[in-house]
Amino acid sequence: MTTPQTSPTLLKPAKPVGIVGYGAYVPRYRLPAKEVARVWTGGKGAGLPIKEKAVPGLDEDVITMSIEAARNAMLRAQIDPHELRAVWVGSESHPYAVKPTSTLVAEAIGAVPNTQAADWEFACKAGTEALVAAMGLVGSGMGHYAMAIGMDTAQGKPGDALEYTAGAGGGAYIVGPAEESLAVINASYSYVTDTPDFWRREYQKYPEHGMRFTGEPAYFKHITEAATHMMEAMGTTAKDYKWAIFHQPNTKFPQRVAGQLGFTPEQIAPGLLVPVIGNTYAGAAIIGLTATLDLAQPGDRILMVSFGSGAGSDAFDITVTDRITERQSLATKTQEYIARRTEIDYATYVRYRGKLAMR
Amino acid sequence: MEIPRHWRLKQQRYGLVGEVCPHCDAKIFPPRDVCPNCGDEAKTLYTFSGKGEVFSYTTIYEAPSGFDSNAPYTVALVKLEEGPMITAQLTDLGEQPVEIGMPVEMVTRKMRNDGDERGLIVYGYKFRPAWNMPQG
Numbered sequence: 120m121t122t123p124q125t126s127p128t129l130l131k132p133a134k135p136v137g138i139v140g141y142g143a144y145v146p147r148y149r150l151p152a153k154e155v156a157r158v159w160t161g162g163k164g165a166g167l168p169i170k171e172k173a174v175p176g177l178d179e180d181v182i183t184m185s186i187e188a189a190r191n192a193m194l195r196a197q198i199d200p201h202e203l204r205a206v207w208v209g210s211e212s213h214p215y216a217v218k219p220t221s222t223l224v225a226e227a228i229g230a231v232p233n234t235q236a237a238d239w240e241f242a243c244k245a246g247t248e249a250l251v252a253a254m255g256l257v258g259s260g261m262g263h264y265a266m267a268i269g270m271d272t273a274q275g276k277p278g279d280a281l282e283y284t285a286g287a288g289g290g291a292y293i294v295g296p297a298e299e300s301l302a303v304i305n306a307s308y309s310y311v312t313d314t315p316d317f318w319r320r321e322y323q324k325y326p327e328h329g330m331r332f333t334g335e336p337a338y339f340k341h342i343t344e345a346a347t348h349m350m351e352a353m354g355t356t357a358k359d360y361k362w363a364i365f366h367q368p369n370t371k372f373p374q375r376v377a378g379q380l381g382f383t384p385e386q387i388a389p390g391l392l393v394p395v396i397g398n399t400y401a402g403a404a405i406i407g408l409t410a411t412l413d414l415a416q417p418g419d420r421i422l423m424v425s426f427g428s429g430a431g432s433d434a435f436d437i438t439v440t441d442r443i444t445e446r447q448s449l450a451t452k453t454q455e456y457i458a459r460r461t462e463i464d465y466a467t468y469v470r471y472r473g474k475l476a477m478r
Numbered sequence: 479m480e481i482p483r484h485w486r487l488k489q490q491r492y493g494l495v496g497e498v499c500p501h502c503d504a505k506i507f508p509p510r511d512v513c514p515n516c517g518d519e520a521k522t523l524y525t526f527s528g529k530g531e532v533f534s535y536t537t538i539y540e541a542p543s544g545f546d547s548n549a550p551y552t553v554a555l556v557k558l559e560e561g562p563m564i565t566a567q568l569t570d571l572g573e574q575p576v577e578i579g580m581p582v583e584m585v586t587r588k589m590r591n592d593g594d595e596r597g598l599i600v601y602g603y604k605f606r607p608a609w610n611m612p613q614g
Contacts, residue, residue: 147570147572177548177588178548178567178588178589178604179588180588180599182588182599182601183585183587183588183601186492187586214599215599223601226489226492226493227493227586227601229525459609461572461573477547
């Protein structure tokens with residue numbers, strides 16, 4: 120590793136910050152991609168984008184899922200919830216159009232009333248946006264701890280390409296001072312442009328996408344730019360990182376972008392969860408990081424790059440500290456959630472996701 | 479519309495917050511400000527661990543209004559680790575059969591809509607089979 124350079128475009132707080140606690144959540148039910156193919160393509164259609172996706176139960180939504188991930192993060196951080204100065208939830212599936220997810224999550228974990236609360240939106244990178252903001256809040260000294268959550272119960276139109284992958288899950292992070300952290304966030308970097316690759320208009324149930332336009336000018340361009348700029352500014356190459364996590368709308372995209380940036384399949388393996396839980400949108404990169412932290416060792420360096428349509432990427436350069444080993448087992452691990460699995464058929468999925476008009 | 483009631487009960491429903499008696503240390507749920515054990519005043523808040531076991535259960539096929547979209551579902555008498563017995567729905571059962579004595583843990587879930595889909599979403603405690611409970 121070369122000496123880190125300072126760059127005016129990096130988002131780096133004045134006071135060093137890091138992750139003091141993290142937690143994941145994946146609902147129990149799984150819909151195999153071949154089941155979607157059975158219904159819509161007569162079982163044909165070679166090269167399914169994933170194996171199966173996680174589906175929330177009838178009584179789950181972004182609020183209940185965020186509460187469980189937040190409780191896991193609190194277990195690992197071992198702090199008093201009244202010390203949180205922010206509870207921020209990024210999602211594109213907030214249960215209400217008007218009424219915050221974050222206040223209910225804050226109430227459930229006992230963080231109210233002396234806290235900031237807000238819901239974030241930026242397609243699939245709403246969670247990492249909240250994480251950058253939490254770095255700013257803690258890094259400026261405005262608050263000692265801040266919680267950032269990325270969670271989704273993603274929507275996909277029946278029969279659309281997105282229906283194979285639109286999954287459910289996410290993670291919660293508590294950001295605090297670097298000296299208390301299980302992983303220090305060395306810096307972040309954001310790269311955004313106005314790119315119309317995917318959107319959902321107000322009052323519409325399902326999103327629209329720009330077909331192949333979602334690839335090169337959107338996903339690949341933004342992730343590559345964010346990762347490249349981050350590594351140049353930090354004076355690193357792919358070899359300096361033990362692990363990497365990229366936003367994962369399907370299995371192929373993160374594998375390809377990782378290869379283009381010089382990362383090996385081994386480096387992205389622990390954080391590549393899309394084949395078994397689907398694309399968790401605002402939770403996708405974030406839950407990849409929870410699974411990676413679950414097996415990380417002190418000193419491991421991690422690169423995480425999210426992507427949100429519309430479009431933008433947030434890159435994070437993270438170094439794991441000695442505290443990781445004592446905190447990993449304090450809450451349920453991401454792979455344990457993935458192993459808790461009940462397969463459902465398409466009909467059950469239709470009922471669970473409210474796709475039947477009852478009146 | 480029962481907005482004031484939902485608002486008043488939010489702490490006990492979201493987080494299983496009850497009371498502890500300062501005189502005899504009995505744990506109280508739901509909170510009632512008077513200790514059912516010794517009869518003295520008990521207003522100290524106490525957050526339950528959420529761990530317990532199934533004392534008895536039944537499956538509801540003809541659900542009351544507001545709960546029908548979730549039927550069939552299982553309701554149990556759950557004996558909390560700290561003592562009190564409460565009634566709650568079980569969730570996340572998958573294909574797992576329910577048994578008396580089965581260890582369960584609290585989760586916060588959607589209970590129902592207050593009125594129709596334009597109304598408030600009511601959240602509260604349910605219990606799921608305990609699995610891989612983290613220590614500490």
